[in-house]
Amino acid sequence: MADPVQRTVIENCAIATVDAQDTEYTTGHVVVAGELIESVGAGPAPRGLEQVARRVDGSGHLATPGLVNTHHHFYQWLTRGLAQDSNLFQWLTALYPTWARIDEPMVYAAARGSLGMMARGGVTTAFDHHYVFPRGAGDLLGAEVRAAREMGVRFTAARGSMDRGASQGGLPPDFAVETTEGALLATEEAVDRYHDASFGSMLHIAVAPCSPFSVSTELLSQGALLARRKGVRLHTHGSETVEEERFCHELFGMGPTDYFESTGWLGEDVWMAHCVHMNDSDIAAFGRTGTGVAHCPSSNARLAAGIARVPDMLAGGVPVGLGVDGTASNESGELHTELRNALLVNRLGGHKESALDVRQALRLGTYGGAQVLGRSREIGSLEAGKLADLVLWKLDGIGHSTIEDPVAALVLGAAAPVTLSLVSGRPVVEGGRLTTADEGEIARSARDEARRLARIAADAG
Numbered sequence: 001m002a003d004p005v006q007r008t009v010i011e012n013c014a015i016a017t018v019d020a021q022d023t024e025y026t027t028g029h030v031v032v033a034g035e036l037i038e039s040v041g042a043g044p045a046p047r048g049l050e051q052v053a054r055r056v057d058g059s060g061h062l063a064t065p066g067l068v069n070t071h072h073h074f075y076q077w078l079t080r081g082l083a084q085d086s087n088l089f090q091w092l093t094a095l096y097p098t099w100a101r102i103d104e105p106m107v108y109a110a111a112r113g114s115l116g117m118m119a120r121g122g123v124t125t126a127f128d129h130h131y132v133f134p135r136g137a138g139d140l141l142g143a144e145v146r147a148a149r150e151m152g153v154r155f156t157a158a159r160g161s162m163d164r165g166a167s168q169g170g171l172p173p174d175f176a177v178e179t180t181e182g183a184l185l186a187t188e189e190a191v192d193r194y195h196d197a198s199f200g201s202m203l204h205i206a207v208a209p210c211s212p213f214s215v216s217t218e219l220l221s222q223g224a225l226l227a228r229r230k231g232v233r234l235h236t237h238g239s240e241t242v243e244e245e246r247f248c249h250e251l252f253g254m255g256p257t258d259y260f261e262s263t264g265w266l267g268e269d270v271w272m273a274h275c276v277h278m279n280d281s282d283i284a285a286f287g288r289t290g291t292g293v294a295h296c297p298s299s300n301a302r303l304a305a306g307i308a309r310v311p312d313m314l315a316g317g318v319p320v321g322l323g324v325d326g327t328a329s330n331e332s333g334e335l336h337t338e339l340r341n342a343l344l345v346n347r348l349g350g351h352k353e354s355a356l357d358v359r360q361a362l363r364l365g366t367y368g369g370a371q372v373l374g375r376s377r378e379i380g381s382l383e384a385g386k387l388a389d390l391v392l393w394k395l396d397g398i399g400h401s402t403i404e405d406p407v408a409a410l411v412l413g414a415a416a417p418v419t420l421s422l423v424s425g426r427p428v429v430e431g432g433r434l435t436t437a438d439e440g441e442i443a444r445s446a447r448d449e450a451r452r453l454a455r456i457a458a459d460a461g
């Protein structure tokens with residue numbers, strides 16, 4: 001006979017469920033049974049529960065759904081703090097030669113750094129878009145999958161690709177790109193090997209050619225067909241900068257969104273990073289087709305890309321999640337600080353102080369992310385029957401104790417400490433520390449691999 005399901009009971013905390021009604025409790029409870037949320041509500045947990053393995057006193061805390069990241073490049077953990085004052089194309093051109101030297105141990109160390117940093121800040125579902133596959137570098141996607149499994153974080157790995165080198169009018173140097181056929185074959189193999197579509201899956205694969213200026217039209221079109229044949233999602237960068245917009249007009253005679261539409265890249269199984277330079281008809285096309293957006297406010301500011309029109313996207317029915325983006329353009333590598341940055345950056349846009357409120361910001365980082373990753377039935381809100389991916393934020397310390405509204409404390413205040421973070425009911429953070437990995441070891445091995453990469457790149461250059 002199977003073991004009876006063990007329960008974790010969390011009580012005495014404020015709760016922001018981020019359900020469809022934005023239900024909140026000033027003092028409430030969450031009961032976790034196995035990997036699922038069994039109940040959420042006001043006051044103490046129901047009496048008489050059996051098989052309670054653990055009781056957590058959540059006094060002074062806010063419980064929210066775990067954060068969902070929708071855009072990242074783990075390997076960039078090894079190239080942070082470089083090209084500090086560049087726009088996107090200058091920054092890419094400066095970094096491509098170094099990135100083209102990565103190998104499997106480097107990507108593994110970088111993935112552990114990226115995942116560890118996010119997990120200790122309340123991310124329960126991670127995402128990575130990996131698109132640099134130097135010949136002979138080893139199993140780079142496999143290294144990321146291993147790192148996520150070991151850390152116990154839910155994961156979508158996007159098998160990225162680049163096949164438009166400089167000789168084909170693209171931005172990356174020829175030595176950094178794959179062949180079209182090679183990229184498609186490896187992407188299909190990744191889906192077949194790793195994608196688990198079941199409820200509660202810990203691993204999804206997405207098809208993710210990198211961007212219009214690094215990918216052939218053929219790879220975009222064939223990638224869309226491949227993803228739909230396999231029933232997996234599509235991801236890429238879109239409308240990030242004015243330079244990209246100009247590139248699309250010069251090469252394709254149309255803007256990025258029209259170009260994506262012409263290659264089969266609008267649809268409810270697609271989400272794109274950035275989407276900064278979108279006009280009204282672009283936003284309407286995303287809304288009409290259900291195409292999602294990964295909003296990356298810090299990266300967009302770091303590379304002076306501009307301000308995505310998130311309030312207009314939300315008003316137009318576009319699913320929007322938040323993204324850290326690669327840590328070469330957002331060195332902090334955290335998602336909980338993006339709640340605040342999304343709110344602040346959007347208030348600098350056209351809608352001013354009514355652009356986003358704190359609850360909308362929290363929704364972007366939780367339910368919005370789940371929508372964008374195609375997982376809103378499973379995660380993204382605290383509701384009975386969903387997976388127990390949740391975070392207990394400590395809000396009674398020096399950084400937050402004078403802010404009465406706990407959601408405002410979380411979004412507007414300092415980066416809040418995570419007392420407990422659960423993924424499918426299993427702790428990945430306790431008392432602000434990773435339970436599944438040694439942070440000191442992660443920091444050391446990432447530093448060693450970063451220095452090895454810098455040495456190899458310098459020797460090659």
Ligand SMILES: [Zn+2]
Pocket residue numbers: 071072073237273325326
């Ligand atoms: Zn990116």
